[in-house]
Amino acid sequence: MAASFESLLTAILILLSPVFLAIPLSLGWKWWVGTEPEHVHYREKVRLVLDAGLPLSRFRKELDAEARVVNIDPERQSRIESDLLFPMQVKHFLLMPGLIVWPLLGLFAALLAIPLMPILRLFEWLLIEKRVLLWIGITVQRITRWEIIGIPRVEDGMKNPDPVLASINRMPITVFLGLFAFLIVTYLPLDTQTVLLVSAAVYIILVAFISVIRAGTLSTMVFADTGNRRLLPMGTFVEDMLGPWVGVGLLFLISRQIFYGTELRSGEMFGDPVVFSLAILLVLYTATMIGVAVEISFFRSRAEHIRKTFQDQIIEEFEPQLYLFTRNLGMLKISRLMTLRQWVQQGERINLNDLNKLKQGGN
Numbered sequence: 001m002a003a004s005f006e007s008l009l010t011a012i013l014i015l016l017s018p019v020f021l022a023i024p025l026s027l028g029w030k031w032w033v034g035t036e037p038e039h040v041h042y043r044e045k046v047r048l049v050l051d052a053g054l055p056l057s058r059f060r061k062e063l064d065a066e067a068r069v070v071n072i073d074p075e076r077q078s079r080i081e082s083d084l085l086f087p088m089q090v091k092h093f094l095l096m097p098g099l100i101v102w103p104l105l106g107l108f109a110a111l112l113a114i115p116l117m118p119i120l121r122l123f124e125w126l127l128i129e130k131r132v133l134l135w136i137g138i139t140v141q142r143i144t145r146w147e148i149i150g151i152p153r154v155e156d157g158m159k160n161p162d163p164v165l166a167s168i169n170r171m172p173i174t175v176f177l178g179l180f181a182f183l184i185v186t187y188l189p190l191d192t193q194t195v196l197l198v199s200a201a202v203y204i205i206l207v208a209f210i211s212v213i214r215a216g217t218l219s220t221m222v223f224a225d226t227g228n229r230r231l232l233p234m235g236t237f238v239e240d241m242l243g244p245w246v247g248v249g250l251l252f253l254i255s256r257q258i259f260y261g262t263e264l265r266s267g268e269m270f271g272d273p274v275v276f277s278l279a280i281l282l283v284l285y286t287a288t289m290i291g292v293a294v295e296i297s298f299f300r301s302r303a304e305h306i307r308k309t310f311q312d313q314i315i316e317e318f319e320p321q322l323y324l325f326t327r328n329l330g331m332l333k334i335s336r337l338m339t340l341r342q343w344v345q346q347g348e349r350i351n352l353n354d355l356n357k358l359k360q361g362g363n
Helices: 002-033 037-052 056-069 074-085 096-100 102-129 132-144 163-185 192-216 234-246 248-263 273-318 340-345 352-359
Strands: 147-150 221-225 230-233 321-328 331-339
Touching (some): 002 074, 002 096, 002 248, 002 273, 102 273, 132 221, 147 340, 163 248, 163 273, 192 273
Antiparallel strands (some): 321 331
8 A cells, every 4th residue: 555655646746747847947937038127117018008909010119119218129028028929837838848858759759740741731621621610610600600700919010029939839739639639548448559559640630630720710810709798719719619628638637547547547557657657748748849840840831821711711701890809998999990801901900090090980
């Protein structure tokens, strides 16, 4: 019994080790972004613009002037704005050790990343070129009776946007899907080698399917749930659908399998809680490497094309309107700007003349 308790305690400490590493990393990140009074001052200025619901491009000159007044260089501006638009949380820092041990896990990750690329292209063909994602959007709209509209993304006009930070912000779901697939497959009555092979296959399919959907919904398009007084950006809607599975679901699966041991887990190797905990870290950090590969080879090269194609399909099907959702002195206002088609034709930019018309009462 003592040995069993000792193994269980060791397994728990192993699982908590990424958390222990994530805490100092998160503190270091805050310091790197900026903690001085002038940094806090500029952060609040940017937050005021974001809270107003306006794209940063609307106040780019004013923000740059404010930064010069308090002696903040453009690089620091970019960090502060990135931290507000793509906030780094503990879940992001849990993945950082994977970037350190990549020479050890790179081979395992490559074995999965190589077949993943054609699978991603297959799902792009199926979901985008064959309009299956559009059919899913139409089905959601008909079932929920939500209106599809457009609202400009507030990060438009961000100072020196860093694609690396945006990629890191997206990565947790990609990574945790790998862990989720592994934990689910270990319930099956399979030997250790088969568990790993089936987990890899399930993970590749899940990541390809979800990545194409996420790329397609990274746009201005929003579900307007007027009955419940909600605006749900399509990208946020997808994240919310996945959240319970890759968040609370992981905690439940890990804790249940650690405590119930061989009653649940298949394979002799995974019967030992210490070995099982090490396997979880191995899967986590291997999936981190795959997440990096997906960001570099897919999101940077194909995401923009997928986003525009899906957006054009939505425009063709629904002819949605573009609105500006703003807040001023506690007053909320949603104002029609133009059609989403016109927005795309003018380069997805808000002209100052359009904003001035709204201020004068134009609708």
